[in-house]
Amino acid sequence: MQLDALDKELMCSGHVGCPGCGATIAMRFVLKALGEKTVMVLPACCWSVIAGPFPQSSLKIPVIHTAFETGGATASGVRAALDMKGDKETTVITWAGDGGTFDIGFQALSGAVERNEDFIYACYDNEAYMNTGIQRSSSTPYGAWTTTTTGADWKKLRKKNIVEALVAHRIPYAATANIAFPEDLIRKVKKAKAIKGSKFLHIYASCPTGWRIPSEMSIKIARMAVQTNIFPLYEVENGVNYTINYKPREYLVREYFKLQGRFRHLKDTDLDQIQEMVNEDWALLLRKAGEHA
Amino acid sequence: MKKVLEGSHAVAEAVRLARVQVISAYPITPQTHIVEILSDYVTTGKMVAKYLRVESEHSCMAALIGAQSSGVRTFTATSSQGLALMHELLHWASGARLPIVMAEVNRALAPGWNIWNDQTDSLAQRDTGWMQFYCEDGQEVLDTTIQAYRLAEIVNLPAMVVLDAFYLSHTYEPVDVPEQDEVDRFLPPYKPAFILDTKHPYSLSPLVTPNAYMEMRYDIAMAMDDALEQFDRVEEEFAKIFDRRYGAVEAIDCDDADIVIVTSGTVTSTGRLLLEELRPRGEKVGVLKIKLFRPFPVEAVRRALGKAKKVVVVDRNFSFGASGIFAQEVRAAICNVPGHPPIFGYIAGLGGRDITVKLLEEIYFDVKGSSAPRKESIWVGLQEVNRAT
Numbered sequence: 092m093q094l095d096a097l098d099k100e101l102m103c104s105g106h107v108g109c110p111g112c113g114a115t116i117a118m119r120f121v122l123k124a125l126g127e128k129t130v131m132v133l134p135a136c137c138w139s140v141i142a143g144p145f146p147q148s149s150l151k152i153p154v155i156h157t158a159f160e161t162g163g164a165t166a167s168g169v170r171a172a173l174d175m176k177g178d179k180e181t182t183v184i185t186w187a188g189d190g191g192t193f194d195i196g197f198q199a200l201s202g203a204v205e206r207n208e209d210f211i212y213a214c215y216d217n218e219a220y221m222n223t224g225i226q227r228s229s230s231t232p233y234g235a236w237t238t239t240t241t242g243a244d245w246k247k248l249r250k251k252n253i254v255e256a257l258v259a260h261r262i263p264y265a266a267t268a269n270i271a272f273p274e275d276l277i278r279k280v281k282k283a284k285a286i287k288g289s290k291f292l293h294i295y296a297s298c299p300t301g302w303r304i305p306s307e308m309s310i311k312i313a314r315m316a317v318q319t320n321i322f323p324l325y326e327v328e329n330g331v332n333y334t335i336n337y338k339p340r341e342y343l344v345r346e347y348f349k350l351q352g353r354f355r356h357l358k359d360t361d362l363d364q365i366q367e368m369v370n371e372d373w374a375l376l377l378r379k380a381g382e383h384a
Numbered sequence: 385m386k387k388v389l390e391g392s393h394a395v396a397e398a399v400r401l402a403r404v405q406v407i408s409a410y411p412i413t414p415q416t417h418i419v420e421i422l423s424d425y426v427t428t429g430k431m432v433a434k435y436l437r438v439e440s441e442h443s444c445m446a447a448l449i450g451a452q453s454s455g456v457r458t459f460t461a462t463s464s465q466g467l468a469l470m471h472e473l474l475h476w477a478s479g480a481r482l483p484i485v486m487a488e489v490n491r492a493l494a495p496g497w498n499i500w501n502d503q504t505d506s507l508a509q510r511d512t513g514w515m516q517f518y519c520e521d522g523q524e525v526l527d528t529t530i531q532a533y534r535l536a537e538i539v540n541l542p543a544m545v546v547l548d549a550f551y552l553s554h555t556y557e558p559v560d561v562p563e564q565d566e567v568d569r570f571l572p573p574y575k576p577a578f579i580l581d582t583k584h585p586y587s588l589s590p591l592v593t594p595n596a597y598m599e600m601r602y603d604i605a606m607a608m609d610d611a612l613e614q615f616d617r618v619e620e621e622f623a624k625i626f627d628r629r630y631g632a633v634e635a636i637d638c639d640d641a642d643i644v645i646v647t648s649g650t651v652t653s654t655g656r657l658l659l660e661e662l663r664p665r666g667e668k669v670g671v672l673k674i675k676l677f678r679p680f681p682v683e684a685v686r687r688a689l690g691k692a693k694k695v696v697v698v699d700r701n702f703s704f705g706a707s708g709i710f711a712q713e714v715r716a717a718i719c720n721v722p723g724h725p726p727i728f729g730y731i732a733g734l735g736g737r738d739i740t741v742k743l744l745e746e747i748y749f750d751v752k753g754s755s756a757p758r759k760e761s762i763w764v765g766l767q768e769v770n771r772a773t
């Protein structure tokens with residue numbers, strides 16, 4: 092595989108992520124794409140821990156850890172200060188989980204992108220509050236078990252469509268990306284870096300611990316999420332111009348679900364219903380992109 | 385140059401003179417005049433700064449944390465509900481050792497909705513690691529804001545300049561506005577030791593395990609202790625250039641006073657009028673103004689109250705289930721002094737109700753006629769209360 096990325100590693104060994112952690116894979120690729128001239132804002136998420144406890148750090152860029160709901164706002168302040176110091180070169184990136192993005196940090200994110208602050212907001216999505224022990228978030232998909240949606244109370248609400256919420260803000264650039272598609276991920280990070288204003292990246296990051304999958308399945312599951320149309324790869328410019336980056340029909344939804352312990356309780360009828368939801372979402376995306384199935 | 389300025393305007397002038405580089409604000413009455421004026425200064429180029437018009441007070445403080453961590457001087461102003469919303473990040477700012485300066489216009493907390501003067505909002509933040517200065521007039525507000533930057537940047541702790549809603553924020557008074565070069569002599573450019581810098585990549589405010597957290601907290605405690613000494617030094621430097629100083633406390637006619645009334649904020653001015661009223665009538669009364677609330681000037685308070693036979697604390701605030709908050713602090717400061725005077729706590733003026741000279745006089749004579757406090761807190765000026773059941 093040829094990766095159009097820096098040779099330099101800005102994430103080092105010694106991080107404390109779980110084996111097979113998708114969030115660490117995502118971080119490594121994103122930093123390769125961004126390079127050293129990067130300041131990272133890190134609201135509470137798995138990465139608050141993964142980076143390592145004081146006095147150690149597995150990241151070779153300046154990082155400011157901050158409160159859970161402040162990813163958008165803290166980055167706005169960092170950007171403002173760099174601008175005042177005449178530093179237009181350094182990229183400011185917020186690196187947040189789905190809880191800090193879809194839920195508690197949504198207001199600050201919405202505020203920051205409404206102001207079109209010049210920064211990248213990257214959400215690595217592992218579809219629940221994994222750092223606190225697998226509690227459901229508004230990113231948790233329909234059908235999932237979590238420690239707060241157990242037994243018959245498995246989540247029966249759809250995952251919030253965060254990209255569309257950001258697109259509605261008419262920001263210059265919003266895109267999905269996935270750890271199993273590193274070329275696409277790196278291209279999107281570099282593209283975001285070159286655009287002025289607010290950029291949003293929604294990065295699928297599998298979580299073996301929370302999804303009840305073997306760690307060696309992390310990439311396979313991530314790839315299948317795209318191949319099933321559960322997590323389509325696409326980008327949207329200025330809130331209107333949609334481009335779908337990958338058009339698969341390789342797997343049925345049930346094949347993706349059957350591999351994960353978090354969906355073990357689902358019946359065939361549930362999986363049929365979920366397949367319909369995925370088909371419906373895909374058709375909607377195709378319409379937005381002006382394409383036909 | 386002397387100008388007739390509103391208290392809010394005095395704050396804004398100080399922020400301009402302090403060469404603040406990033407301002408972030410969210411509107412709440414009655415602090416809005418401060419941030420409106422600053423917005424205009426930035427738009428018209430009277431100030432060279434970035435102004436972030438954020439979507440909440442919480443985001444406002446988060447933005448300042450980000451900006452200050454990147455090595456620039458910052459400012460915001462808030463009140464009441466806005467300050468309460470910031471609470472989480474007040475702890476963050478001090479824990480991250482960021483010398484952010486904020487103007488806090490004392491306003492009552494809801495419900496019931498009340499935009500008027502009450503100190504409970506800022507006093508409820510007393511454990512957040514912010515220095516707090518309670519100001520009496522427009523000149524003190526301007527001077528204290530400039531001094532707050534100097535002190536905050538010496539000890540690496542954030543500072544809150546507190547002013548009474550309307551009585552101070554919206555009152556016009558003559559204020560001497562210093563020249564820029566004088567302020568520049570007093571307040572050097574902000575040069576922090578650790579910032580977000582791609583050439584020297586530090587990780588700020590990371591995960592800290594039990595084997596280091598306590599030391600970090602102790603370091604904050606030491607910085608607060610240090611701030612008490614540095615406060616005097618900063619005032620001295622300020623006085624050399626501007627010939628004005630206020631003190632952590634100001635003891636007015638306390639030397640021979642049998643009864644000392646402890647005040648804060650604009651009530652002190654009312655207290656000064658009370659002295660003009662009562663002293664000629666032979667009443668041995670003094671007033672102790674407490675300006676510095678965090679760090680609390682324990683020694684100065686002990687010295688000022690040492691000779692009094694009775695001490696009265698007038699609190700425009702209340703801690704439910706306990707007492708007035710200044711009274712608590714004064715009690716704590718003198719409880720270990722052998723033979724200390726009794727402390728009489730009075731609650732007055734909540735939610736903007738006026739504290740008049742007449743009311744202070746009633747309190748004084750009530751104390752004079754009592755051998756010991758009837759209760760921990762006596763609420764004065766109350767109408768009949770129908771108690772909720």
